[in-house]
Amino acid sequence: MKSKRENHATLNAMMSNEEDDVQGFLGTGKSYAKYNRERMSSFFENKSTAKERVNVTNAKIKEGKKKPKNHIGNLKNYSIDKEELLHHMRSLPSGSTVVWSSLAKRFNLSVNGKIPLNGGHVIKALVKENGIDPGSFNTAQQSTVFHGYLQRIRRAKKRLGYGLTAPASRPVCQLHTAIKKKINAKEINIGDNIAPKTYKTNKINKEGNLVEVNTTVYGRKISLEKIRQDMLNEQVTSNC
Structure with missing residues (x-):
């Protein structure tokens, strides 16, 4: 008899089956955003x-009832253009919008070469x-102030029971x-251009600078000849 976790893994695999979810998504006509x-x-x-949930967790941490997670480790293990970063941050006025992940790329943050x-x-x-x-800077994500900085709030999966989350379809980026x-x-x-x-x-490059780029978009059209050929092939296949 399979355990709950084994059944959960099986359900997750079924939910993210590449053939089924791709065909299902394309058949609905939904946009990626709606999906x-x-x-x-x-x-x-x-x-x-x-x-x-995050506020309750933070309250427990402040009261000493729960140990905070450390996803960073020792800052001395990281390589970065530190002086350039600090000069840049001190030059920004309070309330400026900051994309922290872009700053990591801009100032060459790395650990073990990555x-x-x-x-x-x-x-x-x-x-x-x-x-x-x-905390004196703004970000685009919904956040709450904790440990003196803006903490991003992540939505957890719905739970089926203790330690067991609901299986979910693949993220839109993977799809x-x-x-x-x-x-x-x-x-x-998808037809011809x-x-x-x-x-x-305008876009932000890897260095964090705003640059102007040219983007070309196309309409799509499937030729009538292609449609007729596909229909003929389907009829031949069904009659065999």
Whole structure:
């Protein structure tokens, strides 16, 4: 007899089956944004519940009833252009919008030769250690003030029982990657490019600078000949 965790792993694998979820998503005609909204509302707690849970956890930590997690480790183990970072942060006026993860890339944060995935957290801890209040800057995420800096609130998965979370469909980024691979492999036909149009847009590069880039977008059209050929192939296959 399978345990709860084994059944949970099986359900997760079924929910994220590459063929089923890709075909299901394409068949609905939903946008990636709508898919993500429905996924978050179906499998994750709402924002108010998440904020309440985080506040309760933070209160327990302040009272000494719970030990805080440390996802950073020893700051001395990190390599970074420290003086340039501190000069940049001190030059920013209070209330400025800061993307912490971009600062990690801009000032070459690394540990063991790699950029840490939680680079934003490391930057926050580093500037705080050097007398700069991270809470004096704004971020785009919903946050709460804790430990003197803005703490991002993450929505946890809904629970089926103690230690067991509800299986969820794949994140939109993974679904997008799977569909893109199928398009590149010609497994999904999205038609031919038509009516190109070029726009000038702004983006932030790896160094954290705002640059202007040209973006070309296209319409898509599947030729009538292709549609007829596909229908003929289906009829031939069904008659065999």
